[in-house]
Amino acid sequence: MHKQFHELKRQLAELSETVNKFESEAVQLRIVELLFDQARDEPGFSEKQSPDYRPGPTSGYADWPAATSSGGRPGRPRKTAPSASGAVAALAKLIDSDFFQERRTIGDIVKKCEQDAGVRYKSNAFSGPLSRYAASGILKRDKNADGKFEYYK
The missing domain is CATH 1.10.10.10 (Winged helix-like DNA-binding domain superfamily/Winged helix DNA-binding domain)
Incomplete structure (x- = not known):
């Protein structure tokens, strides 16, 4: 677990250079969200392996009320974009x-x-x-x- 943490930290440092090139904070956040969503979908991923893991309503989608996102995946809350x-x-x-x-x-x-x-x-x-x-x-x-x-x- 300790080795995985250091590897993740190194990858995030590399990623931050690319993400910070975008001036819009909204774009930066969306990129990071997409990356984390992609990581969650990979086999073998477990948030419980993280050193900062704390069980609770934000620890995983299984704890949230059953709902579907616009992508129709059960178990995730609906995502609604704020209207501009x-x-x-x-x-x-x-x-x-x-x-x-x-x-x-x-x-x-x-x-x-x-x-x-x-x-x-x-x-x-x-x-x-x-x-x-x-x-x-x-x-x-x-x-x-x-x-x-x-x-x-």
């Missing part, structure tokens, strides 16, 4: 207004939505739509001196 439609709609309103006449960062967009609608969106809810708007030419984007993207018309 509210953030996309808020962003569309800002694009239709004169908000983007000046250069704006994602932080500026989050603040504006919080002020106007009283809703605090996570910045990653805007990153994908902003990228698509920039690719389609609706918005333009450049990096500022801090290395953050600024979006403008």
